[in-house]
Amino acid sequence: MKILIIGGSGFLGSHIADELTFRGYEVIIFDKKKSKWLKKGQKMIRGDVTNISSLERAIKKSDVVYHMAAIADIGDAMENPIKTVKVNILGTVNALELSKKYKIKRFIFGSSIYVYSRQGGFYRSSKQAAELYVEEYSRRHNLNYTILRFGSIYGPRADVRNGLSKIIKDALKTGQVRYRGTKKAVRQFIHVKDSAKSSVNILNKKFKNQNILLIGRQSSKIKHLLLYIAKVLNLPKKMKFDRKTNHGHYDISPYNYMPKPAKKYFTNTSIDLRQGILELISEIKKK
Numbered sequence: 001m002k003i004l005i006i007g008g009s010g011f012l013g014s015h016i017a018d019e020l021t022f023r024g025y026e027v028i029i030f031d032k033k034k035s036k037w038l039k040k041g042q043k044m045i046r047g048d049v050t051n052i053s054s055l056e057r058a059i060k061k062s063d064v065v066y067h068m069a070a071i072a073d074i075g076d077a078m079e080n081p082i083k084t085v086k087v088n089i090l091g092t093v094n095a096l097e098l099s100k101k102y103k104i105k106r107f108i109f110g111s112s113i114y115v116y117s118r119q120g121g122f123y124r125s126s127k128q129a130a131e132l133y134v135e136e137y138s139r140r141h142n143l144n145y146t147i148l149r150f151g152s153i154y155g156p157r158a159d160v161r162n163g164l165s166k167i168i169k170d171a172l173k174t175g176q177v178r179y180r181g182t183k184k185a186v187r188q189f190i191h192v193k194d195s196a197k198s199s200v201n202i203l204n205k206k207f208k209n210q211n212i213l214l215i216g217r218q219s220s221k222i223k224h225l226l227l228y229i230a231k232v233l234n235l236p237k238k239m240k241f242d243r244k245t246n247h248g249h250y251d252i253s254p255y256n257y258m259p260k261p262a263k264k265y266f267t268n269t270s271i272d273l274r275q276g277i278l279e280l281i282s283e284i285k286k287k
Contacts, residue, residue: 004028004062006049006095007069009035011158012110012150015196016066017042023200030058031069037157049091052098059098064203067095068110070127073161077123088126093133100141106208107145108199109134113215115149131211144209146202151215155192164189168229177230178240183223190216 003020007013008029014037020027027042029035038044047054049069059065070088071077077084092109099107114120115127137143154164171177179185198214201207226239271279 001063002026002028002061003064003066004030004058005066005068006030006055006058007067007110009033009037010068011162012153012192012195012199013066013068014157015155015192016068016199019193019196019200028058028062030055049094050086052094055094056098059095059104060102062102062104064106064108065095065099065104066108066110066199067092070110071123072112074114074121074123075161077126078121081122084122084126088123089129089133092130096133096137096143100137100143105144106203107134107137107143108202109145109147111147111149111211113149113151113213138209146207146209147211148199148202149211149213150190150195151213152187152189153192153195154189157192163187164225167226168233171229171233171235175235176238176240177226177233177235179222179226180242181222183241185222186219187222187225188216188219190214 003025005013005017005020005027008017008027009031013029013031014035017027017029017035018037018039021039021042028045029038029042030045030047032046032048034044034046035042045054045058047058049055069091071080071084077088096107109130111131112120112124112127114124115131117124120127131147134145134147138145152163154162158165160166160169167177167179194216195214198212202210202212223239223241227237229235230237230239
């Protein structure tokens with residue numbers, strides 16, 4: 001079976017590619033940059049999700065599509081809302097349209113625990129919109145899917161914007177453990193290799209057309225993790241916390257989104273429906 005990973009050169013995408021290759025699948029990676037971790041037998045196609053012609057070359061050769069490409073940093077999304085729409089929403093729709101055209105067996109979408117949160121800013125908004133498109137394509141065009149909502153992932157190949165990687169790098173540089181958030185923060189960290197294994201396990205048919213939450217089994221208080229990091233690095237146990245929640249991020253659980261109900265509003269003067277229909281008929285006849 002040929003499996004395409006859109007965004008397969010990135011942190012999580014490259015680990016999913018490794019796991020698929022390990023299990024004997026034929027792997028195609030589609031990304032703007034060549035993967036640093038390309039393995040023997042994996043095929044690389046350079047391209048951008050916003051360029052539908054380059055994306056088509058990759059999808060038409062595939063049986064299953066993992067769509068992992070996105071602007072994934074909350075701060076980047078906050079600063080670039082238009083680019084976030086183009087990559088995270090339009091890029092997803094491009095992949096969905098081509099998956100429909102080439103009768104892809106399963107469209108696997110990399111989403112986020114933030115998707116039904118009050119936090120996450122434009123990143124959350126884009127992922128929520130993209131999920132709705134995935135589900136609507138399934139209803140309209142019988143495109144099978146699995147949505148994977150990832151929690152706090154850590155591990156090798158992460159860049160410095162990744163939560164734990166940033167804490168450790170800053171500590172090594174400054175000699176102090178610092179967290180850009182409050183002491184109340186709690187996370188359910190999951191290692192990237194465990195995330196990758198779970199992301200491949202969901203190819204089982206029982207996960208078809210399901211939304212799956214992929215998080216760690218254990219909740220960890222950030223302050224306890226910071227103490228452990230300080231101990232391992234032989235740094236002072238006195239840690240620095242910002243006094244407010246890191247902008248766009250959550251303290252405890254972001255999985256608490258409730259849509260705001262719309263309030264009914266009626267204007268004081270109202271045109272009668274029958275009168276309005278007569279006016280509309282008159283206007284159309286004039287045209």
